[in-house]
Amino acid sequence: MTTQDMLDERYGRRRSPGRRWILALGGVLAVGAVVLFGWFTVQGALDSVDSDTTSFEVADEHSVTLGFQITSPPGAAVACAIEAQDEEHGVVGWRVVEIPASDVHARAFREVIPTTALATTGFVNSCWVLPPEAS
Incomplete structure (x- = not known):
């Protein structure tokens, strides 16, 4: 058992693999929103007069x-x-x-x-x- 595991057990902290998935999903959604915003900006500039x-x-x-x-x-x-x-x-x-x-x-x-x-x-x-x- 590592020191981190002993400290987590002693103070009742648990590592949840679900939390990593939530953070990863949030990151993917944030990147997708930035890409979508960029696409709309470029498309608007292409059609500008x-x-x-x-x-x-x-x-x-x-x-x-x-x-x-x-x-x-x-x-x-x-x-x-x-x-x-x-x-x-x-x-x-x-x-x-x-x-x-x-x-x-x-x-x-x-x-x-x-x-x-x-x-x-x-x-x-x-x-x-x-x-x-x-x-």
Whole structure:
């Protein structure tokens, strides 16, 4: 009998093989959760669309011409919400533009936003990848 066994017997401690299995199972579940989180993060990054407003021109009180560029996954159709605002940051024009799929990673566009009042700015609010059946 080892010293550890004698101490365990003397003070009533027992070694349980079930506890090791519980700890091992907990470790496996923790690793699985980390891998799953990593996969969702990578998958979300692969389908992300970046947009930058490159110019805007207020034509008159009824329209704004917006220049913008997008960086999207090749072969994916994209939709962008473009917006015009007045000097008090009120939305005076808004439109969703659907961009067909292309093999090119970065593309530039010019779109007209109809407005209900004189705008002072135009910009891309957000862009997203369209599901395959929508393209």
